[in-house]
Amino acid sequence: MRLLEHLWVLAADLVRAAIARRPHQVFVPAPLVATRRDLQAGLRAGLVQPDRTTCGSACLVVARMLGDRDYARWLETGEVTGRIRDPRPRRRRFADEVLATHVRTSRWFGASGAMQVGWPRALGTAPWALAHELTVTGGTSAPGTRHRVQAVSPRHRGKAYDDVVRAVAVGHTVPLYVGNRALPRHVVLVVGGDDAALTAYDPASGRPVTITRDAFDRGALRVAGWSEPWFAVLPAGRTAH
Numbered sequence: 001m002r003l004l005e006h007l008w009v010l011a012a013d014l015v016r017a018a019i020a021r022r023p024h025q026v027f028v029p030a031p032l033v034a035t036r037r038d039l040q041a042g043l044r045a046g047l048v049q050p051d052r053t054t055c056g057s058a059c060l061v062v063a064r065m066l067g068d069r070d071y072a073r074w075l076e077t078g079e080v081t082g083r084i085r086d087p088r089p090r091r092r093r094f095a096d097e098v099l100a101t102h103v104r105t106s107r108w109f110g111a112s113g114a115m116q117v118g119w120p121r122a123l124g125t126a127p128w129a130l131a132h133e134l135t136v137t138g139g140t141s142a143p144g145t146r147h148r149v150q151a152v153s154p155r156h157r158g159k160a161y162d163d164v165v166r167a168v169a170v171g172h173t174v175p176l177y178v179g180n181r182a183l184p185r186h187v188v189l190v191v192g193g194d195d196a197a198l199t200a201y202d203p204a205s206g207r208p209v210t211i212t213r214d215a216f217d218r219g220a221l222r223v224a225g226w227s228e229p230w231f232a233v234l235p236a237g238r239t240a241h
Contacts, residue, residue, distance in 0.1 A: 049203040050095035056125030056175065057102040058203035059189040061094065063139035063173045066191070105129040125187065127231045130175055134233060140173045146236040152229045154219060161216045164232050165193045176200065177231040178223050184230035188223055 049058040065072035073079060075094055078086035086093060105125050108118040119126040131147040138145060152160040164174045168190055179185035188209065192199040198211040204224040215221050219228045 047094050047203070048091075048206040050098055053122060053124050054098050054102050055203045056130050056187040057098045057105065059173075059175045059187050059201070060101050060105070060125075060130060060133055060137070060139070061098050062189055062201055062203070063134065063175070064137055066173060067138055067140035101133070105133050127177060127184075127233060130187070131233045134175075140171060141235050147233055148236040150232045150234055152231060154228075157217050157219065157229060158213075160229065160232055161198075161213055163234060164190055164198065165195065167234050168193050168198070172235055175233040176229060178221055178226040179228050179230055180226060181219070181228055184228075186224050186226050190232075 047058065047062060049055050061075070065075055070080060074086065075097060076090060078088065078090075078093060080086075088096070102121055102125065106119045106121045106129065107116070109116060114132075116129055116132055117126065119129060127149040131149050134141070134147040135145065137143060139147075141147075150160060150163060164176065167174050174190040176188050176190050177184040177186070178188060186204065188200040188202050190198050190200045190211075191208075193211075196213055198213075198216070200209050200211060200223070201207075202209045202224055209223055211221055211223065216229055221227050221229060
């Protein structure tokens with residue numbers, strides 16, 4: 001069994017390294033409204049994922065809150081111009097929105113109505129579905145801004161770290177899939193960072209966490225019990241049509 005585990009880890013590392021070598025755009029589009037200060041201030045909300053499978057959906061909701069002030073106001077207060085106030089408690093309103101997002105990103109068609117690969121909700125949110133949802137709803141980018149999934153090669157984690165820093169430095173949020181050596185198991189939302197460390201919203205606790213560059217490079221993150229960075233979902237630099 002240990003031999004099979006080692007072979008699986010080796011195969012996963014080789015696949016991730018091969019995917020990470022694919023050419024891609026490095027231009028980062030302008031964010032919608034958020035600044036680095038806005039993003040990090042939003043972490044004080046303490047919003048927690050409603051169950052064990054909705055970390056990715058919680059990151060999507062928080063990303064949209066940080067890019068859409070009216071949406072954030074509705075989730076925080078239940079108030080929106082021209083409508084009756086939502087009577088649900090803030091925590092329930094956030095949980096319901098996260099669960100609805102999880103359903104939408106797991107279907108065989110996405111928020112735009114286009115076909116996507118369905119995914120069992122018990123396994124969380126697939127990276128490609130999360131990228132598609134961000135493309136449609138925008139997050140901290142304008143709706144329609146294409147997002148891509150970048151695999152983090154175990155051999156070149158530093159390059160992925162730099163790409164994440166480049167995006168958050170101008171106000172974008174970046175969902176980051178983390179896990180163990182064999183599988184991705186959790187999603188956090190990177191909202192700030194520099195050459196030394198990243199700041200991320202962890203939906204498991206609703207609190208900010210710090211990921212140092214050294215920990216990222218070594219695959220020793222210690223985020224919600226997980227150590228290995230797997231995928232980053234980044235704005236791709238051109239608008240989808």
